[in-house]
Amino acid sequence: MGIKSYQGPRAEFKNEYKAPILVEDYMTKSLITFHPNQSILEVMELLIRYRISGGPVVNDDGDLVGIISEADCMKEISESRYFNMPILDKRVSHFMSEEVETIGHDVSIFDAASKFNKSNRRRLPVMEHGKLVGQISRKDILAAALKLKAFSWRR
Incomplete structure (x- = not known):
């Protein structure tokens, strides 16, 4: 029996994913950064003013040396109460977290979500060739x- 409605060879179906799915597509590129010698009081003011919960700490060369968060600032508040002293003008370097978990700019948001799920981090500095290029947060992933x-979402 012959084929009645043969239309020729079909075009090959390519399952291409055209949605932007990389960290660099959703990261914050214009960052509020802090310096290790900056006053913790100034950091608190900036966190309030810009409605952020933390940010990267960079040295004079722009290298990532730590991260400071609201929780780190809370240490100053609790220490000042414990020693019954006013909040002192201590430096960021005293409170910042020096061991910073980072993520690459070319990582998919799915892998970033997995990384956030496995850690208690709220934000991750984004690196490209060893340089800080942005920051991605849990809210950015959402x-x-x-x-x-x-x-x-199929491949």
């Missing part, structure tokens, strides 16, 4: 997921 829901 926003990316909402934008991606319109695309097919």
Whole structure:
């Protein structure tokens, strides 16, 4: 029996994912950064003013040397109460976390979500060739997921 409606060879189906799915597509690029010699009081003021919960600490050369967060600032508040002293003008270097977990700019947001899920971090500095290029937060990952829901997640 012959084929009645043969239309020729079909075009090969390519399952390409066109949605932006990399950390660099959703990271914050204009960062509020802090310096190790900066006053912790000034950091607290900047956290309040810009409504952020922390940020990277960089040296004079722009190298990432730590990260400071609201929780780190809370240490100053609790220490001052414990010793019954006013909040002192201590430096960021005294309170910042020096062991900073980072993420590459070319990592997918799915891998970033997994990294956030396995740690208690709220933000990760984004690195490219050893240099700080941005920061991604848990909220950025959530926003990316909402934008991606319109695309097919199948590969």
